[in-house]
Amino acid sequence: MKRDNGHSVDSFTVSVTIPATLYSLTPISEQLHLFLRFCTGSFISLHPEIAYALDVALGEAVTNIIRHGLPQYTEQSVEVNFACSARQITMEIHDQGKPIPMILLQQRSRQGWPDLWQPERPESWPEEGLGLMLIYTMMDKVLYRSDPLTNHLTLIKYLTA
Amino acid sequence: MHFETQIFHNVHVITPLVRRLDASVSTKFKQETLLRIETGSFDLLLNFCRVDFVDSSCLGALVSLLKAMQDERELALCALNDNIRGMFQLTRMDRIFTIYPDQSSALQRMCSCTS
Numbered sequence: 426m427k428r429d430n431g432h433s434v435d436s437f438t439v440s441v442t443i444p445a446t447l448y449s450l451t452p453i454s455e456q457l458h459l460f461l462r463f464c465t466g467s468f469i470s471l472h473p474e475i476a477y478a479l480d481v482a483l484g485e486a487v488t489n490i491i492r493h494g495l496p497q498y499t500e501q502s503v504e505v506n507f508a509c510s511a512r513q514i515t516m517e518i519h520d521q522g523k524p525i526p527m528i529l530l531q532q533r534s535r536q537g538w539p540d541l542w543q544p545e546r547p548e549s550w551p552e553e554g555l556g557l558m559l560i561y562t563m564m565d566k567v568l569y570r571s572d573p574l575t576n577h578l579t580l581i582k583y584l585t586a
Numbered sequence: 587m588h589f590e591t592q593i594f595h596n597v598h599v600i601t602p603l604v605r606r607l608d609a610s611v612s613t614k615f616k617q618e619t620l621l622r623i624e625t626g627s628f629d630l631l632l633n634f635c636r637v638d639f640v641d642s643s644c645l646g647a648l649v650s651l652l653k654a655m656q657d658e659r660e661l662a663l664c665a666l667n668d669n670i671r672g673m674f675q676l677t678r679m680d681r682i683f684t685i686y687p688d689q690s691s692a693l694q695r696m697c698s699c700t701s
Contacts, residue, residue: 447608447609447610448610450606450608450609450610451606451608451610454606454639473668473669474669474672477639477669477672480639481639481641481673484608484609484641485641485642488608488609488641488642488643491609492609538676538677538678539678542678544678544681544682547653550649550652550653550682551645551646551649552646552647552649552650552653553642553643553646554646555642555645555646555677556641556642556643558642558677559641559642559676559677562676563676
């Protein structure tokens with residue numbers, strides 16, 4: 426763990442690298458909550474709903490990378506950077522897998538839940554494909570870019586209205 | 587992944603003994619519960635009293651289970667914590683699942699419906 430500022434703690438960052446396996450979901454969630462506990466003990470107040478939203482969005486992002494971005498049976502890792510200030514919590518997720526198709530990102534960023542499925546139409550009930558939608562719904566800002574080596578997903582949750 | 591199973595008349599209550607129902611366990615959760623659905627003719631109550639986190643793969647697994655229930659058999663959920671209930675409302679899953687506050691109120695309703 427490192428502090429942005431060696432003297433006054435008004436922002437805080439932590440970097441965690443995990444093996445790209447679904448068994449990393451619990452450890453990375455624990456790291457997030459550890460990080461949030463430090464932040465809330467220091468300089469922010471955090472509603473439990475926000476902590477849950479961050480947990481869900483992070484889990485969905487890491488799951489997407491492992492399930493869809495990386496080839497199976499290879500040793501890869503995912504890097505997650507947590508940052509907290511009085512204004513927002515930011516999670517940056519970096520991986521070296523296949524990028525998320527831009528068209529899918531554009532679709533999900535514009536869609537609402539009624540566009541995705543309708544309760545009155547059982548044939549539309551979704552058995553998969555909800556993860557990106559949950560990320561967009563639960564976060565205030567979602568940024569994605571991909572360079573030749575690495576994909577960078579940034580998830581931001583604002584702490585003030 | 588471990589479950590606790592209880593049988594009350596025609597209702598089987600399955601309690602997943604796991605804190606997080608996420609992508610690391612949801613496939614196993616779905617497969618094991620589907621096996622039970624396919625080999626019986628009971629109604630099913632999933633008790634989430636031990637679960638404090640679900641993700642989209644869990645929601646997808648639940649939808650698969652709901653679709654697998656045939657012949658007017660009922661699948662219901664109970665004991666969702668506030669965060670999980672919020673997920674159901676956000677995704678509108680609360681419109682297709684019957685959700686009870688706790689196991690006793692669920693059984694009171696489900697057993698009386700089947701008797």
